[in-house]
Amino acid sequence: MLPELPVEILQEIAFQVSTAEKKALRSVCKDLALAMDCLIFTTIILNTLGLHSADGTGMIESLVTGALLTDWSRFPTALKIDLVKHQPQKEYDPPNDRLEGLLHLALSSMPNIRTVVWAIHWGYPTWPRRAIMHFLNSSQFIDEIEIRIETRVDMDCSWEQVRGIRKLTINSRYTPTALFTQLTRLVANTRGLEGLHLLTPAEWSQFWITLREQNMHLTDVATNNVTDDFLRYLGSYSGVQRLTLQYPSASTEAESNRLANHFFGSVLPQHKASLLHLSCVAWFEGRWSFGTHNADVISSLHRLSRLWMSVNGHDVPHEHTDNYSEWNAPERLLQIATELPVQHLGIFPADPEESRGTLAGNHKHTFPVSQGIITALLGFAARSSSPSIVVVGVRRRWYELNTTTNPDASFEYFIQR
Structure with a gap:
């Protein structure tokens, strides 16, 4: 019988099938559900644009309740924030300490997050940003961060306590000066950084100048802007x-x-x-x-x-x-x-x-x-x-x-x- 097979063999079988088929297997019985959970709950997608809508409270409460009552929250290794392709009609940003606390609790309930992809756009509400930054600054295990900047408006993000990441990707349609300055400080503070992918429309050479001055030697480098400062950095080691x-x-x-x-x-x-x-x-x-x-x-x-x-x-x-x-x-x-x-x-x-x-x-x-x-x-x-x-x-x-x-x-x- 399939449920009687060792968990490792069940998971090897599941690797060969689609996500829909994994979900079908999970619904068969408790043993198969336990075997499939770590394969299904690998990525959490958080649409923060919807958090300050009428359904926002229910969304976060469901996330927290599910994390507290089940084991699923220990499986996700990737968190993707704001990948839903829509924007608010107008900026609506009332303070909401209760929702901020709930979101912080939900994020903290996922201890195995290693990769974070965060899309930043105009009209971004303040309280989710604070909760997300608190999570990034307090986590000891995140080793890869991708920032997708989809706005011309600068945001105040505090990266001072982010430590331990090995790879940083900045994919920007625009070049907001203050935010890029903050990210440059993040690079300077991250002594264990191994990879930097800087894909921006402008020549943000300060990143490469900072790396050269800090004597930081990357092993994984990507850019769409080759400048003299970039070549000086790459030729320095x-x-x-x-x-x-x-x-x-x-x-x-x-x-x-x-x-x-x-x-x-x-x-x-x-x-x-x-x-x-x-x-x-x-x-x-x-x-x-x-x-x-x-x-x-x-x-x-x-x-x-x-x-x-x-x-x-x-x-x-x-x-x-x-x-x-x-x-x-x-x-x-x-x-x-x-x-x-x-x-x-x-x-x-x-x-x-x-x-x-x-x-x-x-x-x-x-x-x-x-x-x-x-x-x-x-x-x-x-x-x-x-x-x-x-x-x-x-x-x-x-x-x-x-x-x-x-x-x-x-x-x-x-x-x-």
Whole structure:
């Protein structure tokens, strides 16, 4: 009988089924419910926009009652705040000490929260913010925080007591100065920080200046704004394991190429002994793409298991180009990948320089370049007897390396699930 199996085996079975099927199993009997609880109650979603509505009191009381009367509150490891896509018609923020106390009690009842994702928006009520900040400042076990800033309005958030986090992600549509200053202080106070993902529309270089001045060495770094301060920080030490440059560029082609030359020439070599993942997909053609200027440093990353790069159109042979350079960038990138322990390779066409400043990319350019990349991929025969790449992505199409059907390595298209 299924309920008589050990809990560990039941959970292994449940890992293979959907959430709906897990819930169905949970409803069968008490033993199955206990086995499923730790798999179902892993994430709590808290819509604080609804907390100060007419139903807010009932929502929090139900949360607290459920936590006190059952064991479910010990299972969640992630707390997601305000992911519901709606906003109040107007700012309505009456003081409510009772609800604030209840929310604090509900949050405190979940001792195993390790990850917090908090979306901050305009009209944010004060009392939930105080309860959330108290929870963040008092918890000893949170090790990852993601802040999604969806407002131009600054908020007063006290981060002084937040300790112990290993990764901080700041994903912002705007750049509120006071809030970013507070988050910079959080970075300075978090001596054990290992990862920082700073994805903002503005160049908030103070983060990188603070890290360099504090002599803090991150191992997981992501940014969509490559600046001189960022490169000075990254070049000041060795040991980065995961590096994501999300569409690196600058206001002009010349400035973008200058930053790229500095990165590939002086900064990236600092981390060649440690780098496991590198993503450097340029928005526009230029020196950020893979080419003859950086092939040697890419090939020296001997521990790399994941590599995403863009290529320039004139380095990809295809029927719609008149100025092909006769240097086949996709083929060379594939060859380098087979010589490294790469298991996942992404090759993407960059937009032409004349697209800079426009809202949309140049499909007439990128489509034939993508087809040229696929042609190079399907015609590629690895020189290595046991090539290491498993999956190659070209825009939204994915190919899996197959070495069993014939003596030569070949890539076969498959559906990415």
